[in-house]
Amino acid sequence: MKKVTCFVSLLVVVAVCLLHQPLLAQSPARLSRTERAILRAVDAQQTEALQFLERAVNINSGTYHLPGVRAVGQLFDSAFRAIGLQTRWADMPAAMRRAGHLFAEQRGTRGKRMLLIGHLDTVFEPDSTAPQVGKFVRRDSLAYGQGTSDMKGGNVVMLYALKALHQAGVLSQARLIVALHGDEEAFGRPVEVSRRDIWEAANRSDLALAFEPATQFNEITVARRGSSSWQVRVQGKQGHSSAIFGNQLGAGAAYELARILHEFYRQLPEANLTFNAAKVASGGEIAPAPGGDWRVEGKNNVVADTAVAQGDLRFLSEEQKERARANMRQIVAQNLPGTSATITFDDGYPAMPPKQANLDLLTQFSQTSQALGYGPVTPYDPGKRGAGDIAFVAKLPGIDGLGVMGGGAHSPREYANLRTFADQVKRAAVFIYRLSR
């Protein structure tokens, strides 16, 4: 009797084990010996990584504060050289007023050729008056300060992922180029010069991984909207206000501009397209004023003969951008009596459309995430995402959002979530290692 009971309980144990196999499969037991060594290296370097982040955050590197951007570049330059990467500073022409970019390269012999993207600058210039936008301040599991999440934190995730591979003895085989731009927040013009080096790096790469902040731990960016600016200028006839709408004066510039904006609002809306009208003015003379402002002259009893509006346009593909622009031109051309109008566009960031190769890369990333026991990863809604440097190399398969979790970007409340910091480094490290095999 006792023997039978034992046999039955053994069966139960075996059955329970079999039932639990999918769970076991998701545990780190699925990792190779090398991958487990990589994870141990990340753990061992955690304190150092956070100290490095603190040092980087405490150097102001507003895009126009060139010595600060270069100083942050120096910090990363030494760290990459210490693990065997060849580094190079790409200077920009003085007239561009940009600090330049840091490139670091590992010329291994195996696996995919990776382009790892980050940026050294932040939106906070040294004279920024916003309180608290200064030094690194840690409160429990959050770290506040300039660029903690956007994106010195992301650069540190990238660096310490590579340091863990180095520690595990597998970095030298990898083929990768690190591109840390000094002007992501306001890229230098002409773009053919400021993005020449990353285009050259992209020509020697199979895929791109960008380390901008993540909003959710298990969401990754596979598409980013592009941006462009636009300006509408209306010309009307000046005259006595009492004669407006008559044969002589017509509708005046102000009403024509109002018509145009209202038709944008009525006709243009579609998914993933936005068109913000940011600044609007009408009057007799509209002159530029310091700081990009306008000085407007006008009187209540005078019909305005000039009106200007400007704003931006955000889109998910070049095709969507061109279609929106064609519609805007058509609206602008249907003038009210006595007026004429023109619209001009200025290209900003290109779009990164959600192509299949990006989704395939996401699937590989998700598999790594599951092997580490972190669960599957899904695409982030591109409608919620701004423009980014990875879009300049959108011809490559690419994903973004591999950096730290955080929030409050571009505001005095910017922070990085330190609770998930080590996990982000581990996931990036094992993913890069798998791609390098």
Ligand SMILES: [Zn+2]
């Ligand atoms: Zn950023």
